[in-house]
Each structure stands twice: as C-alpha cells, then as structure tokens.
Amino acid sequence: MNLDTAFPETKSDLELTILLPCLNEAETLESCIRKAQGFLERNHIRGEIVVSDNGSQDGSQDIARRCGARVVDVPIRGYGAALIHGSLVAHGKYTIMGDSDDSYDFSDLMPFLKKLRDGNDLVMGNRLAGGIKPGAMPWMNRWVGTPVLSALGRVFFHCPVGDFNCGLRGYSRDAFRKMDPRTTGMEFASEMIVKATLLKMRIAEVATTLSPDGRSRRPHLRPWRDGWRHPRFMLLYSPRWLFLYPGLLLMLAALLTGSWLVPKPRKVGDVTLDIHTLFFSAIGVLVSFQAILFAIFSKTFAITEGLLPPDRKMDKVFRFFSLETWLAVGAVLAALGLSGALYGVMVWERQGFGALVPTRVMRVAIPSGLSLALGCQIMLSGFFLSLLRMGRR
Numbered sequence: 572m573n574l575d576t577a578f579p580e581t582k583s584d585l586e587l588t589i590l591l592p593c594l595n596e597a598e599t600l601e602s603c604i605r606k607a608q609g610f611l612e613r614n615h616i617r618g619e620i621v622v623s624d625n626g627s628q629d630g631s632q633d634i635a636r637r638c639g640a641r642v643v644d645v646p647i648r649g650y651g652a653a654l655i656h657g658s659l660v661a662h663g664k665y666t667i668m669g670d671s672d673d674s675y676d677f678s679d680l681m682p683f684l685k686k687l688r689d690g691n692d693l694v695m696g697n698r699l700a701g702g703i704k705p706g707a708m709p710w711m712n713r714w715v716g717t718p719v720l721s722a723l724g725r726v727f728f729h730c731p732v733g734d735f736n737c738g739l740r741g742y743s744r745d746a747f748r749k750m751d752p753r754t755t756g757m758e759f760a761s762e763m764i765v766k767a768t769l770l771k772m773r774i775a776e777v778a779t780t781l782s783p784d785g786r787s788r789r790p791h792l793r794p795w796r797d798g799w800r801h802p803r804f805m806l807l808y809s810p811r812w813l814f815l816y817p818g819l820l821l822m823l824a825a826l827l828t829g830s831w832l833v834p835k836p837r838k839v840g841d842v843t844l845d846i847h848t849l850f851f852s853a854i855g856v857l858v859s860f861q862a863i864l865f866a867i868f869s870k871t872f873a874i875t876e877g878l879l880p881p882d883r884k885m886d887k888v889f890r891f892f893s894l895e896t897w898l899a900v901g902a903v904l905a906a907l908g909l910s911g912a913l914y915g916v917m918v919w920e921r922q923g924f925g926a927l928v929p930t931r932v933m934r935v936a937i938p939s940g941l942s943l944a945l946g947c948q949i950m951l952s953g954f955f956l957s958l959l960r961m962g963r964r
Contacts, residue, residue, distance in 0.1 A: 587611070587618035587684060588663030591640075591671040592653035597629040599673040599785040604638040606677040614681060622671070623657030625649070651752065651759025658747050667741040672784035674707060675739045682777045683741040692746035692772035693763065695732050696739035696779030706783040712736075720801045724761065727809045730768045732776065735801070736760055739779050746772055751877065758804040765808055769880050808879070810869040818862030825855030829941075833934055846933040853941040860945060864952050871959045889960070897953025905946030911939025 589607040593600060604620055611618045622635040623643045635642045645656045658666055665687045669675045675696070686694040699721075703713060721735040738760070742750075750766040752759060767774055806813040829852035831837060836845040873879040915935050919927060 585617050585619055585663045586665060587616055588661035588666045589618065589620045589677065589680070590654065590657045590661060590666050590668040591620065591622045591635075592625065592650060592657065592668070593622050593627055593631050593635070593671050594625040594653070595627045595629045595631060595788075596671045596786070597627070597631050597634055598787060600631050600634050600671050601638055602673050602785065603669075603671045603677055604635065604640050607680075608639070610678050610680050616684070619662055621657050621661055623653040625653045647755055649755035649759075650757050651762070652755035654759060655752055655755070658742075658744075661744065663744070665741055665743050666747065667739070669739040670784075672786055674782050674784040676780065676782070680741075683739075686775040686777060687741050687743060689775075690773060691775040692743055693767045693774045694741040695734065695764070695774065695776050696737040697732075697734040697776045698737050698779050698781040699734050700776070701778035701780045703781045704783060707781045720761070720805075723802060723805055724764060727805050727812050728765050728768050730764050731774055732764050734776075734779075735764060737779060742767075753878070754804060756800050758800040761801045761804050762808075765805070808873075810866040810873070814862045814866035814869060818859045818866065820859075821855055822859035822863065825852045825859060828852040829856065829938070833938060836930070846930055846937065849934070849937050853937050856941060857944060857948075860948065864948070867956065868952075868959060871956060875959060894953045894957045897956070898950050901946045901948070901950030901953065903946070904942045904949065908939045908941070908943025908946055911935055911942065915939065 589611075591600070591603055591607075596603075600622070604622075607620050610616075611620075620638075620640040621643055622631070622640045623645055624632050624635070625645050625648055632642050632644075643657050643660055645653045647656070654668055658668070665684065667680050667683050669677060683694045683696075698708075699717070708717075717734060717736050721733060724730040724732065724735050740763070742763070746767065749770060749772075750763060752762050752766065754762045764774070829849055832844060832846075832849040832852065836843050838844070870879065870882065870885065874881055874885075915932060918932065918935075
C-alpha cells in the first residue's frame with residue numbers, strides 16, 4: 572500500500588492523537604477516554620482522542636461519540652489493522668496508542684510526549700521496568716512469553732527495547748509512515764519495533780505500570796496463537812536466522828563429514844561409516860545450500876518490496892557476483908560432475924558393464940552427482956535472483 576496516496580497527509584496544528592483500538596470495550600472505554608481528556612486539559616495540549624473501532628457490537632461507538640472522541644470504523648479485523656488505520660487518519664503530529672481495557676493510565680502520558688518532543692521516533696512503554704500489578708498479566712506471559720520474545724528481538728535485530736509487547740507506545744506521524752507497517756494481527760507490535768530498528772530510528776523507553784483490566788469478559792488475546800505470531804514474524808523478517816545460519820551450520824557439518832568419508836570407510840568405535848553416510852552427507856549439502864539460497868532470495872525480495880531497508884553490504888556482493896559469475900561457477904561445478912560421471916562409466920566399461928563394487932563406485936558417483944546438482948542449482952538461481960532484482964531502481 573502506498574500510504575501517501577491511500578491516506579494523504581493531514582494538515583493540522585494538533586500536537587497529539589491518543590489512539591484507542593477498540594473491539595467491544597463498552598465496560599472500560601469511557602474511563603480511558605475521560606482519563607485521556609483530563610491529561611490533555613491539565614497539560615494544555617492541543618490534541619484529539621481517536622477510537623479505532625474494529626466492529627464492536629456492544630455500543631462502544633456510541634459511548635465514544637458521547638464522550639467526544641472521534642470514531643474511525645475499521646472494516647478489516649485485527650489489532651494491527653485497527654492501529655494502522657487509526658494512525659494513518661490521526662491529525663496529531665504525534666500519536667500515543669494504548670489498549671482501551673483500562674490497563675494503562677492515560678492520565679499520565681507526559682513522559683511519552685516529552686520523549687517524542689525530544690526527537691525520538693518511537694517511544695516504548697516498559698512494563699517489566701515500571702511494574703506489573705498482581706493479576707494484570709498471566710504468569711506465562713510475564714515470565715516466559717514477554718521475556719523470550721523481547722530477547723529474540725534483541726538477538727535477531729539488536730532492538731534496544733526491553734518489552735516488545737507493551738501496548739502503550741508513542742510515535743511521530745512521519746516515523747509511522749516510514750515504518751509502513753503491513754501486519755494486521757498481534758504481530759503488529761513487533762513489526763513496529765523491528766522496522767524502527769532497521770530504519771535506524773531513535774527509540775526510547777518509558778517505565779510503565781500495567782494494571783488489571785476492567786473487563787468482566789475474557790480478553791481477546793489468545794496466548795498460544797497470538798504469541799506464536801510474534802516469533803513467526805521475527806523469523807520471516809530475519810532470513811539470516813531462519814535460513815542462513817542453520818544452512819551454514821548444516822553445510823559445514825555435511826562437508827566435513829563427506830570429505831572425511833570420500834577416501835575410505837571410517838570407524839567410530841565399533842561402528843563403520845561408509846557410502847550410506849556419505850550419501851546422506853551429500854543430501855545435507857544440497858539441503859543446506861538451498862537454505863542459503865532461500866536466505867538470499869528472501870532478503871532480495873523483502874528489499875525490493877520495501878519490507879526491509881536496502882543493504883549496502885549485499886549490494887556490494889551482488890556487484891561482484893553478477894549473473895555471469897553465477898553461470899560461470901555453476902558451469903564449472905556441472906562440468907566437474909559430468910566428468911566424474913563419465914569416469915564412472917569408463918570404469919564400468921572396463922568391467923564389461925558388469926557388476927561393480929558399490930563401496931568403490933559410489934565414492935565417485937555421489938560427489939559427482941552432488942557437483943552436478945549444485946552446478947545446475949547455481950545457474951538457475953542466478954537467473955531467478957536477477958529476476959528478483961529487476962524490480963529495484
């Protein structure tokens with residue numbers, strides 16, 4: 572989606588939009604709106620309150636309008652969809668979003684606004700630093716889900732954020748449009764942080780207190796399903812950890828094992844490793860090479876589609892490894908493989924095309940077949956990669 576054409580820039584002198592995603596929050600919505608209004612009035616801030624409604628059927632829209640909030644109807648279901656749509660139609664220079672279940676205190680948002688005024692692009696709340704009141708968060712989310720997901724974000728993307736899942740956060744209008752978020756579900760929370768980090772935006776944190784929500788019904792959050800969406804997004808957004816690193820590890824193990832077994836059988840204790848292990852080592856090389864290719868294809872596609880920012884290191888590599896280089900390397904490997912196969916046929920001819928000793932002939936056939944397969948893969952991959960890069964200017 573082109574955000575500039577789908578949602579043209581809004582001319583407004585409002586400084587702040589307080590954005591509340593809503594789906595059947597009639598019990599707590601008015602309390603959140605009143606607290607937000609009190610914050611704006613006490614601090615003399617020109618702002619607005621936007622309720623981004625995701626199809627409520629309990630009268631939440633009427634409550635919001637009666638309280639003086641602006642209601643935006645979002646036809647696409649999902650936490651991310653509500654926040655994306657609400658953010659794009661916000662009139663404020665800055666937006667502070669927060670769940671409308673009364674678990675966050677909208678009467679004390681000045682620490683977020685000060686950080687935004689200081690020039691930060693994204694200001695995250697940190698519940699682990701600010702405190703989680705008894706009953707506010709299930710123990711699995713508190714001690715496993717949130718710490719693990721936050722750790723994955725720091726390892727995969729070097730994100731300087733201690734609480735990836737905090738629902739209270741602020742951002743500037745310009746920063747949000749640069750992030751260009753795409754996900755419509757709960758993983759939207761991770762996407763914002765990851766993209767802000769990759770785009771080298773200024774990110775700050777504010778210690779935030781999480782209180783038990785005021786709803787009598789069960790929350791919309793489904794811990795296992797929605798929890799899985801976050802690591803799934805991180806893996807899909809990090810071809811290095813999903814494809815490259817596992818592929819390199821498997822490639823190293825398979826090459827070392829195969830090279831060790833090509834000259835002769837090897838004994839490990841009472842076990843003899845022979846051509847059967849050599850065969851599976853060759854399969855390991857093929858699988859690992861495909862994983863490495865997937866890492867290259869995935870990142871190239873993501874950069875071309877604007878999902879990831881350009882990578883200068885990758886561009887330099889591509890300048891050296893042009894299509895012609897891929898074809899040359901692939902042709903050499905394919906030729907080596909065919910030569911090995913031809914040698915095997917010659918050996919077979921000397922035996923009168925009769926029975927051969929498998930442990931001898933397969934030591935030639937397996938590496939030759941592997942070389943031929945890798946050569947063909949490299950040549951085909953060179954064409955496909957060139958096709959993927961045609962979309963880049």
